[in-house]
Amino acid sequence: MRISYNWLKQYIDINLNSKELEEKLTFSGIEVESIEKIGEELKHIIIGKIVEKTSHPQADKLSICRVDDGTDIKQVICGAPNCAKNQKIAFAPVGSKLGEFKIKKVKLRGEESYGMICSEQELGISDNHDGIMILPDDAPLGKGLASYLNLEDTSFELEITPNRPDLLGIIGVARDLSALLKLPLNLPKISLKSGKKKIEEALALENEASELCSRYVARMIEGVTICESPAWLKKRLLAVGLRPINNVVDITNFVMMEYGHPLHAFDYQNLDGKKIIVRRAKNEEKIPALDEETYTLEQPDLIIADASKPIAIAGIIGGVNSHITSQTTDIVLEAANFNYANIRRISRKLKISTDSSYRFERNLSDETAEIISKRAAQLILEIAGGTLLQGTLDSFPNPQKTNIVTLRPSRVEKLLTIKEDDKTLISYLEGLELRLQKQEKDKLYFEIPFFRKDLTREIDLIEEIIRLHGYNNVETFHKSQNIMNKRSFYARRKLQDILVSSGFSEVINWSFADPKDLDSLNIPESDERRNVAKIKNPLGNDFAIMRSTLLPGIFKNTILNIYHGQKELKLFELNKVFFRKDEKLATEKYNLTGLLTGNLNPIFWKEKPKEIDFYDVKGIVEELLTSLDLVDVDYVTSKENYFQPGSGANIIFRKNCIGNFGKLDPKIAQTYSLEQTIFIFELSIDDIFSLQEKRYPTYKSIAKFPPVLRDLSFVISKEFMLKDIKNIIFKTNPKIIKNVVLFDEFISNKIKEGYRSLTFSLVFSSETKTLTDEFINNLLKTIIANLEKSCNIEMR
Amino acid sequence: MKEELNKILESAKSEINKTGSIHELQQLKSRFIGKKSGLMSFMKQISSLPKEERPAFGQLVNETKQKITNIILNCEAEIKESDYKKTLKSEFIDLTMPGRKHEKGSLHPITLVWREIEDIFLSMGFDVAEGPDVEDEFHNFDALNTPPDHPARNLSDTFYIENDVLLRAQTSTVQVRVMEKHKPPIKIISPGRCYRNENDASHSPAFHQVEALVVDEGVTFADLRDILNIFLKKMFSENISSRFRPHFFPFTEPSAEIDIICVNCLGKGCNICKGSGWLEMGGAGMVDPNVFDMLEIDSEKYTGYAFGLGIDRIAMLKFKIPDMRMLFANDVRFLKQF
C-alpha cells in the first residue's frame, strides 16, 4: 500500500525526515518497500507566459506562441485550442522530460519549436487532455511548477502483513505511529446535516446474502454536481498512485485511503426499481464492469443489483451501467463489508484485483462501514454539493460484542523480561485505542477496538507491547562464554581423523618417562627436551620424569606389538609433553607423534607389497600440515641424532622448526631391539598454532580457458634440489605456468655418476586468452635455456 | 562417369569390409571420402561441365559419398559390437576375491568416549576448558577448600614435582582457573588427565576425568540432577538414570557420590556391579560458598554445581573392557577393535 508523507501529517504531527520515518515504520512492524520523491519528475517544468500568439502559416490547428520562461522568450508550436495570449502555462523547455518522453527542439511544418506547453494529462496531474493547463495569473513566472502546485511530497510503499487490515488506511498507520511516538492522533471531525426527505422514500435495501455481506450501509445525496476535484484532493490521490476521475469517485477513493475500507457510489437514476439488492448471481448473469470487460458470473458469486440487473461485483468492481458520470445528479453511497474468503475466491476466479478487493480480502470490520459512509457523505456535500437524505439503510444482522482480553503484567515480564509498571503497559495499549475496562491485581482487562480483530488473546497484547517498547530495546544478558579454544580443539580432532583415515591407530601412554630414554635418542644435553619436570615421589625410576617427547612411548608400543606378531604398524599419539626449567609449573604443549613400519598397505593379491619409505612419511606429514593451513613450509636436513644421517628432515615454518620426520637410525632402532625399518614424525601442534592464525579460504575465479599440458625431461646433477629446479621453471613466466609436477625420477648406470633424470609435467594457462602452440613452444624454449644456464641440464 | 563412381564405391565396399579395427576404419574414411580423396577430386571436375549438367553430376557424387558413409557407419557399429563381446569374454571377475582395501586405522577407545562426552555437553551449551597437568597446591587444594592438614595432600596420594608443585589429582583445578578468569555465567566441562600415586589392577597412576561446572543466578540441585541424567541417557541409553548418595568433598556442599543403574544388567545385578545393580560413577555437589568467596564470586548472588566422572571408566563400561590395564597397553589387536 502506498501512503504519502503530507497526507500522513494530516492525522499526526510528525516531524521526521523520510529516513527516520522509514526506520520508525520498519521497527514497529511495517516494512517500507520503497520510498519515492513526488514532484521530482516535474523538476524541469516551469511556469511560463504566452506573450504572443500567431497562427501557423502551414497548419490551421497549430499556433505559434512566444513563451516567456522568466529569462528568455522562446518560440513554441502549440496545438491546443484553448491557448491564448497572456496565459500563464506549464512550460516544458528543451532538455526536460515528461515521463519517458524527452523534449527536443523540433520543426513542425517548417516552424521551429523550443519546448512544449503541457496539458494536465501530459503532466500526470489528471486525465484532462481537452487543452493546455491554464494557471492563475498570479503564478510566479519562471518558478518550478511542482513547488508552485505543492506537488512535492514523499510516498512510501508499505508491505502490510495479512494480520493487520487496520493498516490498509493512512489513519491506521498514523494510529500505530501515534502510539509509538506518543503523539496525538487527529481523526477527521465528521458532522452531517441532512435535508427533510427520508432515504426510505427514495430507496429500498434488500440483503439476501447476509452470510456473505455482514453489513451494508446506504446513504443518498441528491443534486450533486459532478466535476473535476479540487487541487488538494487530486494531489492527495496522485501522491498515493491513484488517478483522479471526478469529485465523487475521488472522494470514495480518498476515504478508502484514509480508513482502509473501500466504498462505492452508484448513479441513482440508473437503478431500476429504486432498489439495492445484495444477492448471489444467477448462472450466466453478465455484468459490464468499469474496467471495460464484461464478466460472466455464476451462482455463488456475490453481486449488488437493482431490481433488474447486476450493478457491481460486490466488493470487487462496479458496473459501467450505474457508475458516476458527469451527468449524475443523485447518488447512492455504498459502505459495506463482505466475507473475505468469498471476495478472495471471486477475485481469483475472475482474475480481477482492485484496491477494493485487496482490502476486502483481508477481513475488514463491520463497524468501519458506518464511519466511512458518514465521512464520504460529508466530503461529497462539501465538494460536490447536494442534499443528504435523512437516515441510512443499514443491514447489520449480527453486530458483534466488543471483545475483552485480560493481560497479566507478570506474564509480560516472564516472556519479555520487560519490567514495566502497569501504568506504562496501559499507556502502550491505550495508544492503540484499547480501553482499560477493569484493573485487578496482576490483571488488566482491555476492551479491543473493532478495527483490531487480530487481538484476541493475551499473547497478542504482549506482542503489541514489545512492538511499541522496541524489540531491540529488550535488555540482553551476556551468556556467551568464549572460554573454549575452539581452534585447537577442532584442529586436534582433525589431525586425529586424518591419521585414522590413513590407517593409523591411536595409542595413549602415561605421561611418565625414564630419563634414560633421552640418552637412548641421543638428545644433546643442551636440548630443550632435557629440561624435564622431575617427580619427587615417582612410582619407579622408569617413571621418574614427565615426558618431553612422545617417541619413547610409541617405541615401547611398537616393540610390544611386533613381539605379538604385528609387524605392519602405523601408530600415533596426540598428547601433552612437558618442559620445566625456570617456570614455576611447567610448559605444556601438545605434540603429535607417529610411527610407520612394515608394508604400506594391507596385502592385496593384485599388487606386490610395498615397503614404507621416506616419501610415505613425508606424504602424511604434508597432509597434516596442509590441514592446518600451512603451505609455505621448508624442509631442511635434520640435526636430530636419532635419524639415519641424511634421512631426517626438520620442518621449517617462518624460520621456526615445528617438527621433524625421517628414518630412525638403525643403530638406535637396535638399542630398542627393533629390527624393522622405522619411520617417525613428531609435530609440535601448539608451536604451529602460535605461528599461524586460522585461515579461511576466499574464493578465486575459476580459469575460463583450458589448461595446456607439456612434459619436460632432462638429466641434471644431484646437487640441485627439486625446490630450486621448480623455482627456475616458475620464474620463467609465473603468470602462465600454473603448476610444475614431478612426474618421474630415474637413476641408473646409463646416466653418469652423480646425475639423475627428472621428468616434469607442466601446466600452462592464461586468464585472458587461449594459449597457442607457438606461444607454448617459445615458452618451453625459454624454460630450457634458463635451466641450461643455471643447472647445466642435458635434454633427453 | 557413372562407371568411375561405381568403381570407387565398389573398391571402398571391399576394403572397408575387410578391416577389423576402428583405427584402420578412420584411415579408410579419409582415403575414400576425406578432403583429399579420389571422390572429392572427382567433384572438382564439376566446373568443367556445362551448366545444365552440373546439378545431376553433383547429386551423383553426393549419393556415392552417402553410400560410402553408410558402409563405414555400419562397419564401425559391427567392429564396436565385436570389441564389446571380446571385452565381456576377457574381463573375468571372481566376485568373491577381496577388493582393494585401505588400511583401517582407529581412535583410542578413551578418545572415542572423550569426544562423545565433549559433543554431548557442547550440544547443551557447555564450553570445553583446559588447564595444566602440572599444578600448584593452590589450584589443586587450597582453592578447592581442602585444608592444609587434609590427608589428600599426603605424598603417598599425590605426585609432587616440588613442595608446592604437583601433578593435579583431579580436573577440578580447571574450575578454579576458569573462575579466576571469567565472571559467571560459567558453563564448562574440563576433560583431562589426572594423576594419583597408585598402580594396581583397578587404579592407574594416570587416568582421565571430566568435570562439569555451572555457575549462574538460580542454578539449583535440580539442574545438577537433570543435566547429569540427560548426559547419562545420551551416553548410555534411555534406561540409565542416577541416584545420589550423601558424601563428603571439600569443595561442594551438599556433596554426593553418583551411582548409575548398571549398564550391563540394567539393575538386575551382575558380576560387573557385584550384584547391586548400581555402579559408582563419580562425585557431585553444589559449589561450596567458600570456594566462591575464595575466588571473589558473590556467593549470595550466584549458585553453582559441579560433578566429575571417570572417562576411562565410562569407556570400559561402554565397550565392555574388562581390565583397565588394557587401555594403556596399546596392543593394536585391542586398538583396532574400536
Ligand SMILES: [Zn+2]
Ligand atoms: Zn550389573
